[in-house]
Amino acid sequence: MAERYELRFSGAGGQGLITAGIILAEAASIIEGRSAVQSQSYGPEARGGASKSEVIISDQPIDYPKATIVDACLAMTQEAADKYANGIKEGGLLLLDADFVQRAPQGNFKVYRLPIMRMAKEDIGREIVANVVALGAMIGLTGVVTKEAGEQAVLRKVPEAFKELNKKAYNMGYEKGKELIN
Amino acid sequence: MAKKVALLQGNQACAAGAVYAGCKFFGGYPITPSTEVAEELSISLPKVGGKFIQMEDEIGAMASVIGASLTGMKSLTATSGPGVSLKQELIGYACIAEVPCVIINVMRGGPSTGMPTGPGQSDVMQAMWGTHGDHAAIALVPSSVQEIFSETVRAFNLAEKYRMPVQVLFDEIVGHMRERIVFPEPGELEVIDREAPTDGPDTYKPYDSTKGQIPPLASFGSGYKFHVTGLNKADDGFPTTKASLVDAEERRQVDKVMDNVADIESNEEYLTEDAEVVIWAFGSTARSARYAVNELRKEGIKAGLFRPITLWPFPTKRTAELAVQCKAIVVAEMNLGQMIHEVERAAKGNCVVAGEFRVDGEPINPAQIMKKVKEVL
Incomplete structure (x- = not known):
């Protein structure tokens, strides 16, 4: 693991991407015992609008809490891709929702696509778990935390009745993410 | 036994710190970006026998805090710049009537309603001179989630010890970001309670x-x-x-x-011993500055960081010493230049004092601090 690894999750407000960031930060800092900082920026809207959540993970204490140059970025909507899929490192990676982002931002980084919303809706059966599918995919793609730490952090966060659903969503995202780089 | 750890927002850590310090009353009027302080305390205060009241407005909230404190309860309010503006009359009242209380200001920009969801550090002069008349002020400016917890505890200690309002100011970035916090055990941090009068009710004088x-x-x-x-x-x-x-x-x-x-002062220094240029920064900006110091050192530039944790009273003595030692001080703050005037006053022309400011709702990033340092050297 590099000294400092920066991730950005972006999408529409209400899609749960801030929660996805929090879960990742918990996986790194509480479960794996490393340093993590999660931050966000959002507009005044409770739903809609573009929102982003950033997570910095390091084996050292973290000073600057925001992204400097992003290692891995997720964009769930076109607006989010236009607004937040920038500042990505050369050789870094960008994951896009295959249905909702038509125009990919240009840059010297790898672009991957997964129909995240569709997977949540059709394969898992609940659109609401799209953020967990996305989180799984990002962990599968980057290996920034272990598969187990990610799953544990997801399960800590959800009520008993939804544990199976979220576990399924996370694992599907993880496997699909992993397939993209294999 | 392993200590309790959690991934917490700065605002949540503030609420937890208040409970640790023995806070028993919160009166407030929710305002972004401070709302989570109120939200958390509405859950946690009743569990420790405390009272939470959402008042009709910011002024009423401050009045309730003063009233509750006069009954012996450690009292708190949390707000943002627009709320602090409204509270000024009663902050002055707490100063002259010498009523202990803690005011949290999670700073956004301004003036007026400004940009509610963006960060700012433009209320730092207000913390000193917002209310009229001669008075002293104590203001603390933590820069991490853990430090928000411990500085909230210290704010209560100072309020009770010096019998006055104490403000804790942090920006939206530190208020809303999440980091791991290790909860101190009871007794691990000092908690100061109000000194009881030795005189009985018949001879007691409140300002003797x-x-x-x-x-x-x-x-x-x-x-x-x-x-x-x-x-x-x-x-x-x-x-x-x-x-x-x-x-x-x-x-x-x-x-x-x-x-x-x-007794009140608290600062942190990083690589200042041999520094030719000192970055003077607080709150979230100090985190950018520390990153910049490390990068500048890699390039062979002897940079250091001075970070006030107590902003008021101003750290005049140490700032003056650094001005004699170094070639330049770069003051980085998310406003158009406020604390820089105090730094200039303390520096007395002994070194170059330059400012790096930002008010667009984005944090001051390490690259812009590095650029400014290179300009002044």
Whole structure:
């Protein structure tokens, strides 16, 4: 693991991407015992609008809490891709929702696509778990935390009745993410 | 046993710190980006026998905090710049009536409603001079989630010890970001409780300076009856215009802070021993500055960081020493230049003082601090 690894999750407000960031930060800092900082920026809207959540993970204490140059970025909507899929490192990676982002931002980084919303809706059966599918995919793609730490952090966060659903969503995202780089 | 850890927002850590310090009353009026402080305390205060009241407005909230404190409860309010503006009359009242209380200001920009969801550091002069008249101020500026917890505890300690309002200011970035916090065990951090009067109810005087610079404050409801007013007053609390009494009272409430700067002051320094340029920054900006210091050192530039944790009273002595030692001080703050005037005052022309400012709702990033450092060297 590099000294400092920066991730950005972006999408529409209400899609749960801030929660996805929090879960990742918990996986790194509480479960794996490393340093993590999660931050966000959002507009005044409770739903809609573009929102982003950033997570910095390091084996050292973290000073600057925001992204400097992003290692891995997720964009769930076109607006989010236009607004937040920038500042990505050369050789870094960008994951896009295959249905909702038509125009990919240009840059010297790898672009991957997964129909995240569709997977949540059709394969898992609940659109609401799209953020967990996305989180799984990002962990599968980057290996920034272990598969187990990610799953544990997801399960800590959800009520008993939804544990199976979220576990399924996370694992599907993880496997699909992993397939993209294999 | 392993200590309890959690991934917490700065605002949540503030609420947890308040409970640790023994806070038993919160009166507030929710405002972004401070709302989570109120939200958390609405859950946690009733569990420890405390009271949470959402008041009708910011002014009422401050009044409730002063009233609750006078009954002996450690009291808190949390707001943002627009709310602090509205509270000013009563902050002055708490200063002159010498009522301990803690005011949290999670800073956004401004003036007026500004940009509610963006960060700012533009209320730092307001923390000192927002209310009219001569008075002392104590303001603390933590820069991490863990430090928000411990500085909130310290704010209560200082409020109770010096019998005055204490402000804790942090920006939206630190207020909303999440980091791991290790919860201190009970007894691990010092918790100071209000000194009880030695006089009984018949002879007690609330402003009796023969009891020392900080006369003990009795609690309403414990058998003591006394007068509290915003007017200049005699030692019994009743108004006076007698010149010698007014002069003594005005001076005492400033001196009680300025004579004890060493007790109140708190700073952190990073690589300042051999620094040719010192970045002077607080709150989230100090985190950018520390990153910049490390990068500049890699390039062979002897940079260091001075980070005030107590912003008021201003760290005049140490800032002056650094000005003599180094070639330049770069003040980085998310406003158009406020603390830089105090740094210039302390530096007395002994080094270059330059500012790096930002007010667009984005944090000051390490690259812009590095650029400014290279410009001034």
